[in-house]
Amino acid sequence: MSGNRWDDYYARQARKEKWLARSVYKLQEIDKKYKLIRKGDRLLDLGCYPGSWSQYGIRKVGPQGELVGIDLTLPDRLSSPNFRFIQGDVLTIQIEWLAREISPRDLIMSDLAPQTTGIRLTDVSRSMSLSKRAAEIACALLKEKGHFVCKVFEGEDLISFRSEISQYFRQIRVIRPKAIRKGSKEIYLVGLELVK
Numbered sequence: 702m703s704g705n706r707w708d709d710y711y712a713r714q715a716r717k718e719k720w721l722a723r724s725v726y727k728l729q730e731i732d733k734k735y736k737l738i739r740k741g742d743r744l745l746d747l748g749c750y751p752g753s754w755s756q757y758g759i760r761k762v763g764p765q766g767e768l769v770g771i772d773l774t775l776p777d778r779l780s781s782p783n784f785r786f787i788q789g790d791v792l793t794i795q796i797e798w799l800a801r802e803i804s805p806r807d808l809i810m811s812d813l814a815p816q817t818t819g820i821r822l823t824d825v826s827r828s829m830s831l832s833k834r835a836a837e838i839a840c841a842l843l844k845e846k847g848h849f850v851c852k853v854f855e856g857e858d859l860i861s862f863r864s865e866i867s868q869y870f871r872q873i874r875v876i877r878p879k880a881i882r883k884g885s886k887e888i889y890l891v892g893l894e895l896v897k
């Protein structure tokens with residue numbers, strides 16, 4: 702598929718290293734910078750399909766750790782004894798139900814992205830609804846001092862979203878990993894150490 706504009710360095714590298722998607726390199730860079738994932742951790746991956754972030758997380762937490770992924774679509778190429786998949790819509794899933802189903806988490810990561818329409822305002826606003834929902838889930842399910850990684854599209858609401866979540870975490874960082882495609886408006890917010 703060379704010559705395809707999506708077949709860039711990271712896509713080729715992901716195939717070579719057998720990752721399920723090139724987006725793994727975004728999480729890898731974020732994790733290397735903030736040292737978010739440790740052996741034995743319990744993770745929640747919101748918007749986990751096709752599964753590269755979960756793959757990375759499962760490897761880093763090791764057999765003593767555990768990862769739960771949620772998506773509308775089943776990540777059918779991913780299986781591991783310490784991976785559990787919940788098929789569902791994060792916008793409608795009941796947080797109380799989720800809290801009964803899974804134990805408190807060390808890290809909640811969201812790479813949730815809506816199907817884009819090409820209409821910028823619609824796409825940014827749908828993405829912001831997903832990011833806000835991810836933050837709600839994170840505040841309910843993280844352990845004290847747990848971390849949160851969240852994809853956000855740059856738009857009018859970004860500053861208010863950042864300041865909204867900053868009251869729940871000791872620090873908020875913004876990072877634009879190198880693997881983000883040129884021209885993309887996405888960035889990642891990292892909430893370090895949930896304060897309960």
Ligand SMILES: C[S@@+](CC[C@H](N)C(=O)[O-])C[C@H]1O[C@@H](n2cnc3c(N)ncnc32)[C@H](O)[C@@H]1O
Nearest residue numbers: 748750751752753754772773790791812813814
């Ligand atoms: C960019 S992809 C995630 C890629 C993933 N991090 C990986 O590394 O393989 C975004 C995902 O968000 C999921 N998604 C979007 N809206 C959702 C919703 N309301 N509930 C659950 N998942 C959703 C999509 O189905 C899609 O699989």
